[in-house]
Amino acid sequence: MKRLLTLPALVLWRAFFWTYERATWQYDLWVIAILAFVWLVPPAWLGDPMARGHGLVGWILERLR
């Protein structure tokens, strides 16, 4: 059980206590996560006063409704 908790703790620690260089695969993962957040989250969820359109997640949710 302890081991099960240690691995995610280590991954999270390394993700947030950032010591990697740019242009590493860890850096790529963070960039992908950030771009996904910025582009996929519907602007209305963040109350964006300037953005137009629903974003990809909003568009998919609309299609599913």
Add this chain to the structure above:
Amino acid sequence: MTFTGAIGTACYYPLRAIIDTCVRLRIHPNWLTVTGVVFNVVAAWLLGLARFRAAGFVMIVANIFDYIDGKVARELRMESPFGGFWDSVMDRFSDITLFIGLIYLYAKLGRVDFVIITALAMMFSVMTSYTRARAESLIEKCKVGFMERPERIVLFMIGAFTNRMAGVLWVILVLSIVTVADRIYFTWRELNHSPRVEEVLAERLARGA
């Protein structure tokens, strides 16, 4: 090669041509730094007018100057401690100017929530630089934390070009807070010779505990 590495390599070739031109014309690097700040002021003004795409283009120009000044200084053998200091100070001006443009825009729109988010993002962006500068007066190096100036600038451009500034501001705010915390913790650890959390966790994992 990583995809961020590939983007960096692709961007390097046009930048190399600009650097070579500036070296050939023997343009003083401090003037390149000032030109970058002037373009950033224009970009901030455009952000304040909600002309995001135009601001994005001007930000590209501004940050070309920001990027090449150090390289031109090195190639012209004009590197100096004052040049480094001047560059850092001007970078802070550029950073703060862009945030002020957005604060003006959100204030004009009557969006107090985004005025506060932008102001906090600005505060922690400045703190990111300050914590490192202050730490490096006490310890040798404090290069930890994800959200540094190049990341912030690229995010600003992405927000401007794709009209997703709210998401960008949230990312800058949260990751700048984490970066400041990383730097405070790292400096405390180095000054107190405390054990590294990641090493303790990795050792525990290796022991199977």
